[in-house]
Amino acid sequence: MALSRIWSAFIIVAIVIACIKCFFFGQSDIFNWMVIGKSDDPLNPLKLNGIIETCLGAVDICLKLIGIMALFMGFMSIAENAGGIRLLSRLVGPFFSKLFPEIPKGHPATGHMVMNFSANLLGLDNAATPFGLQAMKSLQDLNPNKDTASNAQIMFLCLHASGLTLIPVSIIAARASLKIPSANPTDIFVPCMIATFVATLAAMFIVSFKQKINIFQPVILGWVLCLSAVIGALVVYLITLDLAGLQSFSGILSNGLILLIFFLIILGGLYKKVNVFESFVEGAKGGFETAIKIIPYLVGMLVAISLLRTSGTFDIIINGLKSFCTALNLDSRFIDGIPTALIKPLSGSGARGMMIDTMNIHGADSFAGRLAAILQGSSDTTFYVIAVYFGSVSVKNTRYAVGAMLLADLVGIITAITLCYMFFG
Known part of the structure; x- marks a missing residue:
């Protein structure tokens, strides 16, 4: 119900603002922009897609996702038949049993979630989505009310959406590839890592409070402290690398890990005498079905988002924030x-x-440029995640998931702004 109201509000607000602009401010082209898109403007390099192109784009996303889903869910099927997922579940069972008390010991859902979190951690977006959708499917098998999100599904999705990532390689590459590149493209990765880690902890605390989970249990604190120590040690090592070294390390770590996982899954399947190819095909079929199933949910959400952008709603919010800061005589550099x-x-x-x-406008090494990079690297596409993940298992009542995820996003944004002032003044 919450998602339905938010979606309706997006569309109503966008159309009302467009009508005001058209009839009171003479912007007669705004309806055309909202339906067929806004042409490229030399002063604004962003191309704003209308609802027609957005619908086509949503289907294109899902079609491209079919191959990736089929690949990873095929290998996931081999791992399940060989017992690899159950082994992974037992390894992290002591921690997850406290954070996800509704999941039975050794259930495959635990292994699926670990695979998803690991892929997110290494910035493997293509792998994280199939693993995450498989995790939602496994959690749905345990869900007694199929139309309503379970506690475990909400906890998983909030942790996933916080997007804990070690190295924001794509952002570093973007800063290095501008017409006027950053003098030090890697200087934002430590703030990015800290901000996304804080957002993840915030998501865990928020959902745990709502679900009455004692977050201060020794097992949970031990895992959190160990993860913090590992991340801290990695930061110490990575800050010694130059741009080429960082990109090389990231490529070896992330892409090498994918190949290692495939290698171990095949070896495990052969050792357990699993018909690996048949298992792969069966899993891949599920990936195809899932990718097709999420098309309506994705189209609906992206169309609402497109209307907000093309109507100029975001511009109104930004201008309002600038006026508010100016009126209070506050530092407004972060607004850009x-x-x-x-x-x-x-x-x-x-x-x-x-x-x-x-x-491009303010400079890669400006306060606004650095802040935009940190914000890009320290949050996730919350409404996309909600539409796709809940849609894949036909959950209609998301309960408090949207509020919890947005609150964690807000914590991440505030942390990112604070860190940007601390690191770059």
């Missing part, structure tokens, strides 16, 4: 980086375009 944070929960590609636009 905020558009990335506003769009990121709605559209990953849109936020990336906004980040690049901010860096």
Whole structure:
């Protein structure tokens, strides 16, 4: 119900603002922009897609996702038949049993979630989505009320959406590839890592409070402290690398890990005498079905987001924030980086375009440019995640998931702004 109201509000607000602009401010082209898109403007390099092109784009996303889903879910099927997922579940069972008390010991859902979190941690977006959708499917098998999100599904999705990532390679590459590149493209990765880690902890605390989970249990604290120590040690090592070294390390770590996982899964399947190819095909079929199933949910959400962007709603919010800061005589430098944070929960590609636009206008090494990069690297596409993940298992009542995820996003944004002032003044 919450998602339905938010979706309706997006559309109503966008159309009302468009009508005001058209009839009171003479912007007669705004309806055309909302339906067929806005042409490229030399002063604004962002291309705003209308609802027609957005619908086509949503289907295109799902079609491209079919191959990736089929690949990873095929290998996931081999791992399940060989017992690899159960082994992974037992390894992290002591921690997850406290954080997800509704999941039985050794259930495959635990292994699926670990695979998803690991892929997110290494910035493997293509792998994280199939693993995450498989995790939602496994959690749905345990869900007694199929139309309503379970506690475990909400906890998983909030942790997933916080997007804990070690190395924001794509953002570093974007800062290095601008017409006027950053003098030090890697200087934002430590603030990015800290901000996304804080957002993840915030998501865990928020949902745990709602679900009455004691977050201060020794097992949970031990895992959190160990993870913090590992991340801290990695930061110490990575800050010694130059740009080429960082990119090389990231490529070896992330892509090498994918190949290692495939290698171990095949070896495990052969050792357990599993018919690996048949298992792969069966899993791949499920990936195809899942990718097709999410098309209506994705079309609906992206159309609402498109209307907000093309109607100029975001511009009104930004101008209002600037006026508010000016009236209170506050430092308003952070406002120029905020558009990335506003769009990121709605559209990953849109936020990336906004980040690049901010860096082109203000400079990659400006306060706004750095803040936009940190915001891009420290949050996830919340509404996209909600539509796709809940849609894949036909959950209609998301309960408090949207509120919890947005609150964690807000903590991440505030942390990112604070860190940007601390690191870059």
